[in-house]
Amino acid sequence: MTGEMMIRTAATLGVRHEQRMIDLIAVPYNEPADVLRRGRWVTETIDPEAFTGVHGAVTVNRAHDLESPLGRVKSLRPNDPRGLLAELKISRTSDGDDVLELASDGLLSPSIGFMSEPGGEQWSEDRTAVRVTRAKLYHIAMTGDPAYAGAKVLAVRTADPAPPRVATPNLDRVRLQLLADAHGVGLVSDV
16 A cells, blocks of 8 residues: 555543652651650650551641641551551642642651550650550641651652543544645545
8 A cells, every 4th residue: 555644543531640649657667766745755666566457537737737637548558667658648739739849859757646545555664765556546747847767758649640632533534634635645544
């Protein structure tokens, strides 16, 4: 078929999936941190089993302000040796946009809001150190001053893919015919 342009077209439909996700280590295991508890400083560590079986709705907020929601925790992975891993879905708001940008720039880190379950703490004799062995997670806050140095953002996914091209077979056919005419070739379509 010399001199004929072969054209194969297919109509495709796409769904736009926006990514407004933050992957992070919400709290590292076995890392000591000085925290304020009941008005005094103690050294706290989180046991690797502390959040085993964690479930339920966990919100994301700014600086532990429960009145400043940013989104929800999409998934938790408590069995990673590094610590409690979380995937956050950040809402499309101006505050959410700010948090995504600041987290991407390395200016925000996670901090958790939790409550130890009954019998879920092991205190040192002098009550200056505590190991949390069982806890319920209530929220993850994005803050500039986390208690644990190992609590960190691993990835920020904010790329909104380009809107899908919706096929317009008749318009595409007209464009292709014009192109073929301009090059002096015949147009053959097998679709």
